[in-house]
Amino acid sequence: MWGPWRKEFLDVILVPASLFIMFGYHHFLLYRYLRYPSTTTIGYENHNRRVWVERMMEIEAKDRPALSVIANTMSAASALSSISLVLSSLIGAWLGSSNRTVFTSNLIYGATSPSVISIKYVALLVCFLVAFGSFVQTSRCLVNASFLMTMPNADVPMSHIEKEMITGSIFYEFGMRVLYLATTFLLWVFGPIPMFVSSVTMVGLLLRLDANRTVLYHYPRIGQDVSEVTKAVEHHERRPQGRK
Template sequence: MGLEREYLDTVLVPLGLFLMIGYHLLLLYRFLRLPETTVIGYENHNKKAWVQRMMQGNPNDPSTALQVISSSISASTYLASLSIALSSLIGTWIGSSPTTPPSKLFMKDIIYGNTSVATASVKYISILFCFMLGFMSFVQSTRYFLHASFLISSPDAGVPTSYVEKAVIRGSNFWSLGLRAHYFAATLLLWIFGPIPMLVGSISMVIVLHFLDTNSTPLLHYCPSAKPPSRHMSRAVSPGLDPMLLPQL
């Protein structure tokens, strides 16, 4: 029976990772080929329309656009800080861990699987890698959102709309990548309690993410907004106004 427990990790853990990686590869294929069927593609479509509308507005008053981007920067910064804090905690745990892993000390009778020191080190390093990947992704997300704020707040600079769109979309994509790294870390955290909870967590995560990542709302084709007429032009077309009096107004 003990020998069977030792081999549970070599079967169930790769199966759980295969489910998670396979799902995200399928999601990546759908995002590249059929973006309208994914929530990420749906959100990117709306963000492109938002950038175009903001760039068509008053270039001397980008306060609304900067407030929206500022909230995204704050969220990315918070999650980056959380990721590096958890990474530091796990790194400290690995560096000061005793010869016997905590799982073997406290839950040796209820954990099925390999509880050796080598396996415990693999668990912690895998979780650490996911949190570090999330940290780097959120930092890059903050970087691109900051770049977009600089571009939007440049009045009369002739910044192409495509430049701002690219910065916002890349910031959003790195945000999504950071969340995916946290999803992987959540399933690997269950591995500390054994390969069976890890496999169950992977299956549950794939089912939940399938419903969260699937989009059934048709993409809305936004109409380009016409620029409001200037004050001079509005007076020129006002009914009952003599054009000969325009230079006197």
């Protein structure tokens, strides 16, 4: 015989369902990226990064605008890592304080016991700390890539630079995904229903944003493009004149 319904049961049902939706979608995204990378925006962007590294290595080091491009990404990663660290500090201070009853209102339809509230804050804290570490690793990889790309009088293997660039982009993408998960945990503070709704909405948006419908373009080299145009002009000039 089932007991009477209590609002705490919603956390038992909706919180695991929300996590299953989020992790299930990202497992599906990882499968698509590993098996069919051209169908994901991550694979499309990594393809463009590889081509970008190849073209940058074809010009002189003093003429490369690579550092400014890498610096912009590093600035974004540094800003996000700083924000994650500040939020982690705030949550840690909140956990250490004695007054944590601000989110125990009767307006929240769900569990409001002190242990559940502590779990919510710890989950948020872990997400922000993991995001902070991911963005720090992004900066580390991009700094190493800039060193390799601007190394004078050295024949640096292109694969080493590509590896650092792709690894940095993967860390950046992972940090962003952790922040997406932190958003759902943040809404869990206001109850399991907002968390479930945010998970479904976010996965619906990510399904559209993570899908790539653009065909991978194999960018021709500048010299190759000019030579093809020259050959086309010469072929046109050698054609016999038509009758007037």
